Amino acid sequence: MSLIQDNDLAEIRKRFEALAAPVKLVHFTQELNLEYGREARQLLQELAAVSAKISLEIFNFLIDREKVAEHKVDKVPATVVRNSKDYGIRFYGLPAGYEFATLLDAMLTVSSGDSGLSNESKEALKQITAPLHLEVFVTPT
Amino acid sequence: MENDLITADCVEATEFPDLVGKYSVYAVPKTVINESTFIEGSMPEKFFLERILAAISPPQGPGDEPDRT
Numbered sequence: 342m343s344l345i346q347d348n349d350l351a352e353i354r355k356r357f358e359a360l361a362a363p364v365k366l367v368h369f370t371q372e373l374n375l376e377y378g379r380e381a382r383q384l385l386q387e388l389a390a391v392s393a394k395i396s397l398e399i400f401n402f403l404i405d406r407e408k409v410a411e412h413k414v415d416k417v418p419a420t421v422v423r424n425s426k427d428y429g430i431r432f433y434g435l436p437a438g439y440e441f442a443t444l445l446d447a448m449l450t451v452s453s454g455d456s457g458l459s460n461e462s463k464e465a466l467k468q469i470t471a472p473l474h475l476e477v478f479v480t481p482t
Numbered sequence: 483m484e485n486d487l488i489t490a491d492c493v494e495a496t497e498f499p500d501l502v503g504k505y506s507v508y509a510v511p512k513t514v515i516n517e518s519t520f521i522e523g524s525m526p527e528k529f530f531l532e533r534i535l536a537a538i539s540p541p542q543g544p545g546d547e548p549d550r551t
Contacts, residue, residue: 413489416498428483434494443492456483462531466484473538475490476514478507 344380345387356445357392360452364395367421369414371402381418381435388444394452422447424454438481 345353368385382399389397400408402417412421420432422444428451436444450457458466495502495510505514513521513530519537521530 418497429486429489430483431489431491432494433491434497436492436494440492440494447492450483454483458484458527462527463484465531465535466488469485469487469538471487471538472516473485473488473534474516475488475534476493476501476505476517477491478493478495478502478505478510478512478514480495480510 343387344384350387350391353388353445354391356449357394359449360392360394362394362424362452362454364448364452365421365423365425366395366397366448367408367412367423368397368399369402369405369409369412369417369419370399371417380437381420384436384441385420395448420444422451424451435481440479440481443479 343350366385366389368382370382372379372382385397385399389395402409402414402419412419412427414421414431414433416433418434420436421427422430422432430447430451432440432444432447434440456463493501495507501507505512505517505520509522511524515521515534515537521533524530525533
């Protein structure tokens with residue numbers, strides 16, 4: 342059974358027509374011992390099937406340690422949203438509910454290569470010289 | 483995307499109770515900056531950025547002035 346319903350799929354397809362450049366989703370799972378691991382994976386597979394511009398790679402958190410280290414993920418399920426470049430954008434957990442919309446936004450943003458922030462914000466952020474890590478806690482509802 | 487030093491995680495709170503406990507997440511959205519400073523709720527970009535910049539800039543209170551000796 343599909344996780345994404347048909348009418349949502351039509352809407353997603355419409356939004357993804359705006360995908361400017363390829364987007365890569367790199368997903369880390371650890372199927373056993375995870376409440377939402379399987380759903381997260383299936384959701385991403387359904388999403389990747391919508392547009393040829395979306396590619397999906399799936400790795401195991403316990404086995405593919407090299408990829409885990411490369412992408413600096415420290416928990417699962419984890420999804421990296423990137424293009425040829427890794428911008429440091431990660432989704433941890435099942436991107437469902439409101440977070441599904443956030444994931445679509447992130448994919449479109451990464452595809453466009455433009456953060457969509459104001460010029461003032463962009464300038465201010467360029468001045469940052471030390472690592473800045475933001476963790477935004479959300480719930481699906 | 484504007485600076486390679488910046489990384490951003492979106493964390494589904496109900497799946498990571500250990501982090502929720504560590505950062506005392508009682509309501510969402512809650513943003514944790516460098517594991518130490520918190521922003522509760524959402525706000526316009528300008529104010530959000532101000533809060534982030536304030537969190538990462540060195541303290542400038544009277545007690546934190548550089549040693550002049």
